[in-house]
Amino acid sequence: MAISLAGHRGPTSAFTPTPSSSRWNRVWLREPIVISIVTARDGGSRLAQAGNGPQDCPAGAPRATKKRLYAQGSSQQEAPLKLPAAQFSFLRVSRPLLLCLSFIAALAALQARPATSQTSSGDNASVELAALRTEVARIKGLAPSQSHAMQDVSYHYTNLWFAGQKGNWPLAEFYLAETRSHLRWAVRIIPKRKVSTGEVDLDGIRAAFDDAYLSGVEQAIKAKSTGRFSETYKFSLEGCYACHKASEKPYLRLQVPTRPETQIVNFDPNAKWPN
16 A cells, blocks of 8 residues: 655654554654555555544555545644555655755756856857957958058158258157157058968068168167268168068069158258247
């Protein structure tokens, strides 16, 4: 006979067979409970209900027959429930077990929640990444090309020649500094240029050009030597053209400037107007 208890809200004693010849077992009940009884192999069972007389399960009842009996008890009165010890299984659901099951259900719900949160976070990250890529592409479209930056280099380096030829050394220092600044800008736009043989490290070439050529121009300006300035300036044009050839642009052949790029700046260091 299989017995199950549900809705129990109070203590029950452990179900342990007794050594008596009647082979009865005792369960003590305090609160109202629901008991389901399935007939055992011997075909019948007998239940002593608290506060009521005994009730019988018919001996000829089928094995799957179940009776639901309500045992009434109270804290002042305890009545024993006697069940036969024939072949049966007994499952007792107590408050700790119910609390444990509730905890497991809540834990399962909490574990499911982070997965949803992670999915939502992943979707948000994908949207933000796509928006960032769009913004970067838009900014690239607004940025000037490398040829624009090199045009500024040409402007300042051309004017540098005439400032040095006139002996206007403060102005020459200004144009040399602007040349260096715009060269750095140019290689920031395209630090490595693809060529037929691979890549050209433009920033590396710029650094080498500054050390090998522009530093000589700087020393001539500091020495205020027109002859030395002319020599180092022409030598730097050879270095510039070497970079053009490395970038597979040999058609960008340089020459000594014939006129300044600006018409508004007076290169005469002794000019008195405006004052």
